[in-house]
Amino acid sequence: MPELPEVETIRRTLLERVLGLTITGVKVLWPPVAQNWQDKIFAEVVTGRKIESIERRGKYLLFSLDEGWSLVAHLRMTGRLNYYSCEQVPERHARLVFSLSQGELHFSDLRKFGRIQLIPTDLRSRSASLAKLGPEPLEADFTADILGERLAAKKTNLKAALLDQRVLAGLGNIYADEALFRAGLVPAREACSLSAAEIRKLHGAIREVLKAGILARGTSVRDYRDANGEEGSFQDLLQVYGRGTKPCLQCGRPLEKMRLAGRTTVFCRNCQS
């Protein structure tokens, strides 16, 4: 569900709510969600820890706790982090509940794909999941040249390359299609076939669409909500995602739908090449 703009919005809403609070208890309602560190039990380590910072890397949320511990959360398709200022009966899909020194934080996840992993902070960036991630697309060091190098090494289509978190971190099915539309590039193009000008265009489009997504507080096409339960509004600004066979907003011809990298992909054959 959440891609970079959604995870970033959740991060920002969480900062206002839980930064500096202490975790006073943990109820694990569905055990696989909480990943222990070696022989350390998740709930035992986490109870009593203070939340000192909340960062994001790609689609991962990184909670730094005191005493050198961290939590690394990934919401996958339908995960949510809901903050409640008062005690709250867990909803049907709640998988884990943090009691805080003020209020509660519930991790709920209809499809049970999401996870929260306990890990020592000093080992965090070298952990299996985070170590492989490509550059942060909104950081200054993510240049068009870097994108070009990464695409040149791929022997797949553009869509699959953009979804590959080792190429760059944070794009998912929505923002990949939207970036390709804005860049005027056909998703099925070979990733290593782009000209320098096309790479610059794609680089700009990726950054612009992600910034616009954050500005709109994410895309709530289905399940996504921020930590306050609020919807985003970027669904109103989507040009192609979810609009297969509808008229292109730019040229009026019907958008096409195809399957790439196992995902439904929508594009305009007229506006993209």
Add this chain to the structure above:
DNA sequence: ACTAACCTGTAA
């Protein structure tokens, strides 16, 4: 580099 698998719910 692909596919199937992980899950549950909703819409066609």
Add this chain to the structure above:
DNA sequence: TTACAGGTTAGT
């Protein structure tokens, strides 16, 4: 009943 849904990954 079947297909499909913001993601990742083990296995091929």
